[in-house]
Amino acid sequence: MAAGCGFYAGYPITPSSEIMEGMAELLPKAGGAFIQMEDEIASISAVIGASWAGAKAMTATSGPGFSLMMEGLGYAVFTETPCVIIDIQRAGPCTGQATRVGSGDIMQSKWGMHGDVEIVALSPWSVQEMYDLTIRAFNLAERLRLPVFLLADEAVGHLHETAEFHDRFETEQRVRGTDGTPFGSAEPGGVPPMPRFGDGANLLVTGSTHDDRGFRRVEEAEAHARLVGRLRRKVLDRRDELVDVERHELDDAEVAVVAYGFTARGALAAVRELRGRGKKVGLLRLRTLWPFPEREVAALDGKVRAVFVPEMNHGQVAGEVRKCFRGELRSYGQTDGEVIGVETMVAELERMV
């Protein structure tokens, strides 16, 4: 709400429902609109409709609901609709362990939609970052006209913690005017202004391949290639602005942990403990997961001998690390519905240094 969110549509699902309950109470008081939809498909649909009607819009969900939203999220990417989706990841697959922690949606957020899409996914590790990165997600969504994911996990989602709800940030306002081409840009990675319904722009919004004005171009190869190309470049050309990592104790490290989400907090504790014993270990913490911080990981190559990637899934990010790091890589996947313990990571790292 600090970021200017004016619309929430959702469907209750453990362990994300607390967000929905909070929005149900607070959003209408602040002049926004809240609605409980009949399912997650309807939720993302209503979010997209509201976004085109001019509202900054969001929803929150977890694994099964995230799966149901995939088609709608593809629509949001293709029609360049700003929206924010918070996924409080739980232990999957399927219904899995609804109340337990996991982080198995990393690949789904990028590859769950059919076709080739580029999206932005952020990974908070604290209550403070649930606040700060939600604001950042709204700003990026509005600036780039795309869905932005906050891939939190149950451990962060249910953490109680001292946090400051400050107002030291800029709020991105959507560029609303139109030159008649709300779906085209002269720049190969450009973001066109987005008029809203009711502005008199006679908008043609469609999930089919379309030209700059929105007319369907479903049989023109060039039109499809150009549109998909621009939607990808829109994200990839801005990767330096989007990618956000933290480096801890990496300067003289021989072994680096690459971690994200709640696991990264345990990893930092493990690194500090081992540093206390004179072991040269460090942490590269990924606060952006998509676009993947390839350069930042590749920069470890030649600097550290080995990389350790602990995850609450079986190597979803380790596979991405493998693509850019040629040294020794140890992937540690834990999917038992529990967070990876600090002592577990200490023991694993001790075997590597």
Add this chain to the structure above:
Amino acid sequence: MLTRIRFGGLGGQGIVMAGSLLGEAATLAGLHAAGSNSYGAAARGTACRSDVVLSDVRIAYPHVSTADVLAVMSQAALDKYLPGLVPGGVVFADDFSLQRTPEGKFAFHAVPATHTAVREFGSRQGANIVLLGVVLGATGAVGRAAVEEAIRHVVRARFHETNLRALALGFELGRPLAAGGRS
């Protein structure tokens, strides 16, 4: 200063409330606090826990993997969480449901939390706050005024009086235990 406190008991005993009040009070007292509770079916009738980490600097790792202080309201919780206590840690156990006194490298205090609540209020409600008062009276982790303010923030108004009284009784029971050792 880093203190990791774990409350354990059964769903319905107010374990999560004790943890929430402590976290809120610590924040009001200017400390950093992090808390996490058992979540899901376990929170409704069976064993449950509430973990709180207190620190005067930003908290790096917010979960309690090993606790400095363990405060329990059931024998099952004592048995379950005792292995997760640091050597030299402190245990406070409500004597109402205590069946066995454990042995080990820790300070152990059996405290009459439920008995006090029943005597003062005619019901077990409030025993969790008595226990919270004992823990804080003995450890000094957070001052009483901050907890009182937290009660006024978190607890519904009609329970304020009972809760504040339970807290005061707890502090009285806890203060003599500050030196540590066995009781």
Add this chain to the structure above:
Amino acid sequence: MPRSLEQYLRPGLKGTTFCPGCGHGILLHAVVRAVHELGLDRRELLFVSGIGCAAWIPSPHILADTLHTLHGRAVAYATGAKLANPKLTVIVVSGDGDLVSIGGNHLIHAARRGLDLTVICANNEIYGMTGGQAGPTTPRGAASATTPGGNPYGPFDLVRLVLGAGAAYVARFPVTQPRPLTDAIKRAIRTPFFSFVEVASPCPTQFGRRNRLEDVGALYDRIRDLSISRDEAFGRSAAELRDRIVVGEWTPEDLLLAGGGRVPGAPAC
């Protein structure tokens, strides 16, 4: 379409993409005429559609804001847009398969909520765009690409479905009765709650061809002959009303009259 209504059509389009004999062009005319006669500000009009032939009625043809969404989801998108900007007059135009099969849950929940949306369902009794498969409104016994031996199941009665779900105004007319159809659309738009208009619109290419109704004229004759007003239908037996298209307008009061039982005038299915 008369010149006076051309201002509602998006410039630069060379006719519609509907098959010869399709009823959707008549429905497009009726929708545009209704909007014109109501004197609505085009800037505040939003047309939402899903996937299928009928979804093309507003998009790209109508010169207003149009949101051409995913298959089945039009009503859910419309819900979000209306809540975010209540000033919009939101009209969903889509087909029977889109709104009632894949989108059926959204339809009944929107009717239950009673938000001010107008949903116009072009019912051609078959999946047209995807090649003539059976839908939730295909008559029992009718041939389709997926029921070569005849549809073993009966169709939804959309009037009863949507009225039962809580709609404030429901109407059913065939494209062979353009004037009452247009008036019903106007009434639906003016209704400040959830309203629904089912429109019987023939599909010569898929339904007609597969059911030996190749002559387009015969297909329109069929729709016209099957249509019976709710007054005429009142008191008739279920057997007499089988396969008939009972046309007219219904409100929640009709449910009260029926005492929770059969709605007077509603068709048996």
